[in-house]
Amino acid sequence: MSPGVNFDEVLGGDMSNKKPTNLNNGVSRRAVLAGGAAALTASLFTPKALRAADYPTAEVNTTGLAVTDDTVTIGILHSITGTMAISETGSVQAEKLAIEQINAQGGILGRKIEYIQEDGASDWPTFAEKAKKLLVNDKVASVMGCWTSASRKAVLPVFEQYNGFLYYPTFYEGLEESPNVIYTGQEATQQIIAGLDWVAKEKGAKSFYLLGSDYIWPRTSNKIARKHIENFLDGAKVVGEEYYPLGHTQFNSVINKIRLKKPDVIYAIVVGGSNVAFYKQLKAAGIDMTKEDPIVLTISVTEDEIRGIGGENIEGAYACMKYFQSLTNDNNIEFVKAFKEMWGDDMVIGDVTQAAYLGPWLWKAAVEAAGSFDVDKVRAATPGIELTSAPEGYVKVHENHHLWSKTRVGLAKADGQYDVVFETADLVEPDPFPEGYQ
Amino acid sequence: MFSDYSMSELGAIFAMQGFAGLILFSVFVLMALGLAIIFGQMGVINMAHGEFMILGAYVTYLMSNLFSAYMPGLFSAYFFVAMILAFIASGALGLLVEWAMIRHLYKRPLDTLLATWGLSLILQQIYRSVFGAREVGVTIPDWMMGSMPVTDLIEVPINGIFVMVLAVSISIAVYVLMFKSTWGRQVRAINQNRVMAGAVGINTEWTDRLTFGIGCGVAGVAGSAFTMIGSTGPTAGQLYIVDTFLVVVFGGAASLLGTIASAFSISQAQSIMEFFLSGSMAKVLTLLTIVGILMIRPQGLFALKLRK
Numbered sequence: 001m002s003p004g005v006n007f008d009e010v011l012g013g014d015m016s017n018k019k020p021t022n023l024n025n026g027v028s029r030r031a032v033l034a035g036g037a038a039a040l041t042a043s044l045f046t047p048k049a050l051r052a053a054d055y056p057t058a059e060v061n062t063t064g065l066a067v068t069d070d071t072v073t074i075g076i077l078h079s080i081t082g083t084m085a086i087s088e089t090g091s092v093q094a095e096k097l098a099i100e101q102i103n104a105q106g107g108i109l110g111r112k113i114e115y116i117q118e119d120g121a122s123d124w125p126t127f128a129e130k131a132k133k134l135l136v137n138d139k140v141a142s143v144m145g146c147w148t149s150a151s152r153k154a155v156l157p158v159f160e161q162y163n164g165f166l167y168y169p170t171f172y173e174g175l176e177e178s179p180n181v182i183y184t185g186q187e188a189t190q191q192i193i194a195g196l197d198w199v200a201k202e203k204g205a206k207s208f209y210l211l212g213s214d215y216i217w218p219r220t221s222n223k224i225a226r227k228h229i230e231n232f233l234d235g236a237k238v239v240g241e242e243y244y245p246l247g248h249t250q251f252n253s254v255i256n257k258i259r260l261k262k263p264d265v266i267y268a269i270v271v272g273g274s275n276v277a278f279y280k281q282l283k284a285a286g287i288d289m290t291k292e293d294p295i296v297l298t299i300s301v302t303e304d305e306i307r308g309i310g311g312e313n314i315e316g317a318y319a320c321m322k323y324f325q326s327l328t329n330d331n332n333i334e335f336v337k338a339f340k341e342m343w344g345d346d347m348v349i350g351d352v353t354q355a356a357y358l359g360p361w362l363w364k365a366a367v368e369a370a371g372s373f374d375v376d377k378v379r380a381a382t383p384g385i386e387l388t389s390a391p392e393g394y395v396k397v398h399e400n401h402h403l404w405s406k407t408r409v410g411l412a413k414a415d416g417q418y419d420v421v422f423e424t425a426d427l428v429e430p431d432p433f434p435e436g437y438q
Numbered sequence: 439m440f441s442d443y444s445m446s447e448l449g450a451i452f453a454m455q456g457f458a459g460l461i462l463f464s465v466f467v468l469m470a471l472g473l474a475i476i477f478g479q480m481g482v483i484n485m486a487h488g489e490f491m492i493l494g495a496y497v498t499y500l501m502s503n504l505f506s507a508y509m510p511g512l513f514s515a516y517f518f519v520a521m522i523l524a525f526i527a528s529g530a531l532g533l534l535v536e537w538a539m540i541r542h543l544y545k546r547p548l549d550t551l552l553a554t555w556g557l558s559l560i561l562q563q564i565y566r567s568v569f570g571a572r573e574v575g576v577t578i579p580d581w582m583m584g585s586m587p588v589t590d591l592i593e594v595p596i597n598g599i600f601v602m603v604l605a606v607s608i609s610i611a612v613y614v615l616m617f618k619s620t621w622g623r624q625v626r627a628i629n630q631n632r633v634m635a636g637a638v639g640i641n642t643e644w645t646d647r648l649t650f651g652i653g654c655g656v657a658g659v660a661g662s663a664f665t666m667i668g669s670t671g672p673t674a675g676q677l678y679i680v681d682t683f684l685v686v687v688f689g690g691a692a693s694l695l696g697t698i699a700s701a702f703s704i705s706q707a708q709s710i711m712e713f714f715l716s717g718s719m720a721k722v723l724t725l726l727t728i729v730g731i732l733m734i735r736p737q738g739l740f741a742l743k744l745r746k
Contacts, residue, residue, distance in 0.1 A: 286585030308573025
């Protein structure tokens with residue numbers, strides 16, 4: 001009956017009862033392989049069985065973080081109640097999977113990861129308060145968390161004041177670069193420009209109608225999109241730009257306006273419950289997206305959102321982001337399998353869920369490169385960290401704390417998955433403060 | 439803005455836009471009728487109205503799964519069964535809530551606001567625990583999605599027509615119940631003078647319970663219908679609650695006719711302004727106008743004349 005989440009597992013703080021048994025430090029690769037399916041997956045992430053004994057606690061933790069001889073504690077800070085639980089649940093699941101896999105491999109510097117999970121409750125002051133609790137009371141070594149920009153902005157002063165380290169998974173509007181945050185999702189230019197170039201080149205699109213929910217991310221993204229369309233795409237123009245309040249459920253008027261303007265592309269950044277209303281009403285108004293007249297291109301609908309919208313209502317639309325569940329590389333096949341084993345077969349994995357999964361792995365790589373859990377040393381070691389094992393493929397951390405990543409375009413199918421129809425040849429450089437786009 | 443278009447194109451767009459306004463009107467009427475009964479007739483500020491709607495939506499979701507699994511042949515008709523069950527489920531929950539909570543608060547009407555707000559939080563979390571935090575996709579029978587071409591240029595969404603027909607039938611049903619039935623007479627009597635109504639032998643306790651139940655049931659049907667146009671998730675009810683109160687308060691709380699008139703004027707204003715201005719601006723102007731009118735006429739558009 002429940003298509004969503006096994007809530008006990010998401011809510012339950014203690015995961016030791018689900019963990020594979022193989023937690024000895026310095027366990028051999030063969031023993032890891034024998035440890036079962038979860039460990040098998042984990043073994044893909046090139047286990048380096050580091051011994052805790054080689055890294056005395058006094059040396060790897062000089063700033064009083066929650067590190068013992070055999071454990072290290074991190075925080076998970078997402079909304080599991082309130083409006084945003086819809087979106088953030090997947091991130092929590094991905095982070096727990098990554099932690100479980102890392103532990104199955106022997107942990108970080110020979111230490112098993114334990115986590116303290118706090119609920120931001122979709123309320124931004126609560127996020128700040130819980131962040132402070134995690135950093136000051138629990139002394140966590142890093143935090144995986146936040147989803148909306150508003151929650152990130154709320155915790156940012158806390159992380160900067162107490163020198164915490166946050167891994168933030170969502171694609172977002174950019175215009176930020178904090179020494180205390182690693183942004184594992186794409187910033188706006190990475191996500192937007194490649195998709196616009198693709199639709200202009202492949203589909204010959206000349207006119208665009210920009211549509212969004214009324215808050216900072218859609219507005220900033222559309223601003224970048226407009227600049228790019230007007231300045232860099234030959235002869236292309238924006239014929240309309242429009243914002244609706246969050247939670248708006250009636251789109252018939254704007255659909256009529258779109259009919260009047262006859263754009264080649266509807267560029268849609270509608271979020272949340274509005275999303276469902278928009279696509280259902282678009283279909284009901286007789287706009288068949290599979291006919292591509294107009295083309296619907298979105299950056300806000302992942303596989304997660306399609307579950308609410310219904311695949312049959314969005315079939316034929318294109319989405320531009322860095323990850324789709326249908327990617328066929330080996331890393332991703334293993335990742336999808338492990339995710340479904342842990343959380344159930346009916347799970348879908350969207351872009352942000354995958355980005356959240358990268359957080360613990362990136363932190364592990366940085367800690368091992370630094371040989372220390374100290375935040376300053378981890379930060380210094382972070383630029384240039386690479387993951388060859390990411391489900392989205394190879395990623396690398398830029399000096400500006402964002403990730404180099406490929407951008408892809410997917411075509412929505414009736415079964416709720418995307419067919420990847422395009423990907424950039426190279427990694428796209430993150431550029432959170434794009435010149436000429438401000 | 440219109441110089442590039444031929445008359446026929448413009449005509450078609452305006453026709454469709456007019457229709458969009460009528461759909462919005464029907465949506466508002468459906469949302470507000472249940473609350474008009476509860477808030478208008480009983481004075482209970484039911485902040486959990488949206489959650490009663492979403493219960494109806496979840497019932498529809500369960501029915502769509504049930505029918506597609508066990509009775510695929512009847513799938514195209516499941517929606518009607520779902521609406522009836524939505525009425526029963528939300529109505530039953532309404533009866534329960536009235537018995538457990540509301541009846542203790544009739545002497546403290548403002549407290550119903552807090553109590554029902556708490557109830558809405560509880561219901562949201564129950565939905566989240568039972569159905570998952572994510573929105574669920576309700577599969578709508580094919581014949582109800584898509585549009586009907588009237589001319590080459592004018593296309594009318596079928597689910598819009600469906601919502602309109604539903605809004606009209608429910609309005610008529612509520613009207614008949616309210617003004618032609620014994621129950622309606624009793625509700626209105628209690629509304630005018632609770633003590634006297636009790637004194638002449640009306641069972642006020644049971645009438646209250648039934649009224650609350652019917653109001654919630656109507657909300658459930660509305661929620662069921664809205665699966666066609668909106669989302670179904672634990673917090674989706676919050677999307678409707680503000681507009682719902684707006685319509686009821688603006689219309690004059692105690693008047694059903696006022697609710698309908700207010701739904702019509704708000705929806706037309708909003709849909710016309712949305713067409714000529716941006717979406718957020720249209721909303722701002724609509725709200726400003728309503729605030730302005732309510733300042734001049736605090737009792738709303740239509741008020742019952744009562745001897746104080």
